[in-house]
Amino acid sequence: MKITKIKSQNNKDRVNIYLDGEFAFGLSLEIAYKYNLKENMEIDESYIENVLKSEEQNRANDYALKFLSNRWRTEKEIVDKMIKKGFDEEVINETLAYLKKYNFIDDRRFAEIYTEEKVRLKKLGSYRIKHELQNKGVDESIASEIVEKYSDNEYERAMELATKKIKSYKNDDKNAIYRKLGGYLQRRGYSFECVSKVLRELVK
Numbered sequence: 707m708k709i710t711k712i713k714s715q716n717n718k719d720r721v722n723i724y725l726d727g728e729f730a731f732g733l734s735l736e737i738a739y740k741y742n743l744k745e746n747m748e749i750d751e752s753y754i755e756n757v758l759k760s761e762e763q764n765r766a767n768d769y770a771l772k773f774l775s776n777r778w779r780t781e782k783e784i785v786d787k788m789i790k791k792g793f794d795e796e797v798i799n800e801t802l803a804y805l806k807k808y809n810f811i812d813d814r815r816f817a818e819i820y821t822e823e824k825v826r827l828k829k830l831g832s833y834r835i836k837h838e839l840q841n842k843g844v845d846e847s848i849a850s851e852i853v854e855k856y857s858d859n860e861y862e863r864a865m866e867l868a869t870k871k872i873k874s875y876k877n878d879d880k881n882a883i884y885r886k887l888g889g890y891l892q893r894r895g896y897s898f899e900c901v902s903k904v905l906r907e908l909v910k
Contacts, residue, residue, distance in 0.1 A: 778812075
């Protein structure tokens with residue numbers, strides 16, 4: 707087969723490849739340059755297969771980088787997103803290797819950033835943060851280690867939340883406050899022991 711025409715697309719970073727006078731496929735300029743594609747060049751099926759495989763891998767890498775552009779993601783989040791998009795396992799694994807090589811993904815780093823933000827901005831408890839990290843694919847041992855770093859001031863965070871929240875229960879009796887405030891703190895991820903300590907201090 708012969709490349710009879712290489713025509714620019716409206717997207718200046720892509721071209722259309724014509725083989726033996728017929729449109730064959732679209733391609734990024736990056737891959738066209740990588741394989742040194744030129745008009746009147748003779749190529750076979752094997753060469754085309756390699757070109758298209760590189761194009762797909764390039765597309766997958768770009769898709770993953772775009773997904774990562776606004777915040778850190780876990781490996782699991784990236785895999786799930788790419789599967790949903792239709793990329794096959796081999797391509798996904800190559801993308802993961804590429805992202806790890808250049809430190810674009812790191813589940814430990816993700817866990818550190820995620821935990822710090824949830825503690826500082828949301829005042830969440832360790833149980834909930836750890837559960838959320840594991841749901842996002844962070845290994846249990848890593849999640850436990852990172853969350854443990856914030857356990858020293860767990861009671862203070864719970865007390866801060868409870869002190870604000872209890873004001874909305876001013877018309878409730880003691881039993882109702884215990885139930886509502888306790889449930890609120892547990893949903894925020896605080897342990898039974900921590901919640902009990904806060905309730906004993908605030909609800910008298």
